[in-house]
Each structure stands twice: as structure tokens, then as C-alpha cells.
Amino acid sequence: MTLKTAQLKVSRGTAEEPSRYDEFCVPFEAGATVLDALIWVRTHRDPSLALRYSCINANVCKECTIAVDGKVAYACTTRLVADRVMVLDPLPGKPRLRDLVSETRPPRERLP
């Protein structure tokens, strides 16, 4: 199978610091997802990248929800493309905890 290369711009930072984008080139085979690429980045390039997921490609837990090219999407079901840069951000309208992880719990369910 032929490997392609995805170009990812990944938003980084915390609520206390200005955000920035880090760029990663990720090899992938047809059918690979954004979550596959983010796990690859953590394994091979930057273990400090924060992301959230649970069920991996089952589309059940909804933990991997992020913004892909400005649209809310599941990282585990969004396919990688090789013909353009993909921009990944935390969920819009939610407080960022770190990198691609947003606070999604209702306030009454958070520990003080």
C-alpha cells in the first residue's frame, strides 16, 4: 500500500497561555483518520500533545470531538487527506484545558 503524507496544523496551548499552531507531517495509508494521525504524532513526534479519545474508531464515546478545518467533527471518523493542510482546533465555544482538549462537563459535575 502506498503511503501518503498528511499536513496537520495543530492548535496548542492552555487556557492560561496564548495558543499557537504546531505543524506535523504524518505518513498515512488510505482510510486513516485524524485520530490515527494525532496518536502517531504523540508516539513519534511529541508525547506532550493533549487529546482525548476513548472508543477509537467506533464513534460511540464522542470524546474525540474537535474542530477540523473550522467544523466540529469526530477525529476518529474524519479521514485524512493529502492534498491540503488540515487545521485542528479544540471545540469552539468551550474552555480549552490543553491543546485539543476542551472542558465538556457541565459546571455542576466538575470538581472544585
Ligand code: FES
Ligand atoms: S474516540 Fe470515541 S467517538 Fe471518537
